[in-house]
Each structure stands twice: as structure tokens, then as C-alpha cells.
Amino acid sequence: MTSTRLTQFAHGGGCACKIPPGELEEIVRDLTGDTGPDLVVGLDDGDDAAIVRVQDGLAVVATADFFTPVVDDAYDFGRIAAANALSDVYAMGGRPVVAVNLVGWPRDVLPGELLREVLRGGLDICREAGCHVGGGHSIDDPEPKYGLAVTGVADPARVMRNDAARAGQPISLSKHLGVGVLNNRHKSTGEVFPQAIASMTALNKRAAAAALEAGIAAATDVTGFGLLGHLYKMARASGVTAVVDAAAVPYLDGAREALRDGFVSGGTWRNLDWVRPHLASGVDEDELLLLADAQTSGGLLLAGEIPGAPVIGEFVPRADTTLVIR
Incomplete structure (x- = not known):
């Protein structure tokens, strides 16, 4: 386990393996425009998470993020991926409440003990954030992948978004x-x-x-x-x-x-x-x-x-x- 280099089992690493921004915008171009009185932030400006008002003074923040290994150490990979996923909630001004694991794992190539270390790293970061981890979903995948789907809460009157910058700031x-x-x-x-x-x-x-x-x-x-x-x-x-x-x-x-x-x-x-x-x-x-x-x-x-x-x-x-x- 200690000699396994996780980064060698993936073509890219971390957020560098994202679909290119221009290509992604073209893919979702006709999928924007979902509106409604309770949708505070949707897909239109490619923000970090979706925000939906559920009652006065309370909104739900929802996001998901996962990627291939960015470091070789399995525990650190789990910590990094979890911190990255939680960051989307923080970027919106929210507080993460509960997360579920998202796992892709080449089970015939990499031992389950390594995956356990990845999950342990993610759990430790979520504990540090005060965010519960409630299970998740896994698939057999040719490349190792890990991340979280995170649900948070926020005050809909005090969210941060990417379309609210003003000249002079x-x-x-x-x-x-x-x-x-x-x-x-x-x-x-x-x-x-x-x-x-x-x-x-x-x-x-x-x-x-x-x-x-x-x-x-x-x-x-x-x-x-x-x-x-x-x-x-x-x-x-x-x-x-x-x-x-x-x-x-x-x-x-x-x-x-x-x-x-x-x-x-x-x-x-x-x-x-x-x-x-x-x-x-x-x-x-x-x-x-x-x-x-x-x-x-x-x-x-x-x-x-x-x-x-x-x-x-x-x-x-x-x-x-x-x-x-x-």
C-alpha cells in the first residue's frame, strides 16, 4: 500500500481533469434558464452550487465534486477531495450539513485497503468541518475517483454568488x-x-x-x-x-x-x-x-x-x- 502511486492510475489529476470551461459551457448552453421564486441560484452563471429557498430565512445549498487522484497518498487524496467539495458550499456563504461519498474504484487493480484510507481522509475533513457523512455510492471504475455530494444551509438573504461583484470593490x-x-x-x-x-x-x-x-x-x-x-x-x-x-x-x-x-x-x-x-x-x-x-x-x-x-x-x-x- 505504501508504495502504490495513485496518480499513476489516472490520466489527469484533481481539478485539472475538469472538462474545459468553453466546451462545458457549450454542452449546457440550452440547459440553463430554470427559474422559480424559490431558486436563489441555478445554472445560469455557472456558480459553485445551487441554492433553493425552503422557508423564510433558510435555504438549502447543494453541490457535488469528485476527481481522480491529485497525490499518491490515499489518505491525503481523501482529505483533499473532501475539502474541495465542501469549498463549494463555503463559496456560496453556506454551512455544510451532510455529505455522501462518491467513489469510482478499480477493484481488481487497487486493494480495498487503499479505498478505506481515501474514505477515512474524507471523513476526517468532514468531521473538522462539522459535516455529517451519511454513506454514499460506489462503482467499479477503471480509474480511481473520489469526492462528495454535499448539502448545506444558508440564509437566502446573505448568500455569496459570482454575479454580485460591483465596480469599485x-x-x-x-x-x-x-x-x-x-x-x-x-x-x-x-x-x-x-x-x-x-x-x-x-x-x-x-x-x-x-x-x-x-x-x-x-x-x-x-x-x-x-x-x-x-x-x-x-x-x-x-x-x-x-x-x-x-x-x-x-x-x-x-x-x-x-x-x-x-x-x-x-x-x-x-x-x-x-x-x-x-x-x-x-x-x-x-x-x-x-x-x-x-x-x-x-x-x-x-x-x-x-x-x-x-x-x-x-x-x-x-x-x-x-x-x-x-
Whole structure:
């Protein structure tokens, strides 16, 4: 078990294995527009979770997230996948209440003991979040996959959504970037990066609580579409332009070295290709690749300020382009 490299049993890893954003938007283009007085947030702007009002002062937040291994250690894989799934609820201003496991496992290739470690990691993170785990669903799958379907609760009058950013608001980021290139290096070489694991397993619970306390109404989490992809979606949905100070964006130790050595995922290139037509940039290609780096269990991207989260830019009135990088 200790010598099994889970990342070698999957073609991609973590949120970098998402369907490309432009391709996904085309697939769901005719499936949006579900409306109703109690549907607070639906599919229209590709937000992090759905929110439905069930009574005055109470809404249900629903999401699901799963992916292939992003690290070789089974327990850490479970922790990362669970933290990533819970993050969607936090990004909406909700509190996760109950989750069910989602499992795909090559049972004739990988031992059940490894899957037990994955599930144990997910359970430990959910306990840390105060979220119950009530079973789940599993299938025999050629690639290992794990995640959660999560149900949370929120005050429908105090949710955070990706279409509520306004000109004049600062842009804050609650976690460092760079886990994508570090994870890609890990998959290729077996090197372990504790700083990346610590970032990916850190819950966005405190950042979400601080954002609600500050009255922030617009947020998303930075995952597979990278900072640029998620910021583009946020600015587009809100009808504003996002201006980013590239020098203010924080990165994990080793991220720039991993980029220099070529450990860039295909998902990162697709992210950059997707936003490039909507981008005005004054930085070089390497800097853009780091900004487009496909993250797994990244931080919250906020229209406002909270303690400990650096301000990396601001939203301004809609200009000729949706993203400006300085």
C-alpha cells in the first residue's frame, strides 16, 4: 500500500481533469434558464452550487465534486477531495450539513485497503468541518475517483454568488496559487510537496465566515479553471471588468520553479486559451500560465476584503475587455 502511486492510475489529476470551461459551457448552453421564486441560484452563471429557498430565512445549498487522484497518498487524496467539495458550499456563504461519498474504484487493480484510507481522509475533513457523512455510492471504475455530494444551509438573504461583484470593490484571494504545477510535478516525479497538501486540505470555512461578517456578496472558489478562468466568469456574470496586479498574487514555494521546469497541465493551457480573447495583459506568458494554473481545493476569490487575504486587484466599470492583467 505504501508504495502504490495513485496518480499513476489516472490520466489527469484533481481539478485539472475538469472538462474545459468553453466546451462545458457549450454542452449546457440550452440547459440553463430554470427559474422559480424559490431558486436563489441555478445554472445560469455557472456558480459553485445551487441554492433553493425552503422557508423564510433558510435555504438549502447543494453541490457535488469528485476527481481522480491529485497525490499518491490515499489518505491525503481523501482529505483533499473532501475539502474541495465542501469549498463549494463555503463559496456560496453556506454551512455544510451532510455529505455522501462518491467513489469510482478499480477493484481488481487497487486493494480495498487503499479505498478505506481515501474514505477515512474524507471523513476526517468532514468531521473538522462539522459535516455529517451519511454513506454514499460506489462503482467499479477503471480509474480511481473520489469526492462528495454535499448539502448545506444558508440564509437566502446573505448568500455569496459570482454575479454580485460591483465596480469599485477590491479583489481578494484567501489562498496562495501554485498547487497545479506542484501537483503536476508530483505526478511526474514522485516528489512530495507538503505546502501544497497543507493548502489543499485547509478548509475555506474561516474565510467564508469572515466574508459574511464583512458583508461580502460576491465570491467563488478557485479550482480547475484557474484564477483567470474563475475571475473571468465572475466579472462576466457581474457586468464588470477585473483588473489584477500580477505582482500582488501570492504563490506557494516551488511554484515558479515547477513552471520553469515545464510542469504545466493541459488543463492550465486550456484555461488560458479560453480567457485569452477576453484578456488585456501587460505580463509575459509564464506569468499568465501561473494565473491560469488549474488549482485543486483553492481559496476563495472575493469582491471585498477579509483579514489575511491579500488584495490582488479591483473590479472596475465594464471596459472593452473583461480581464486586465498589469
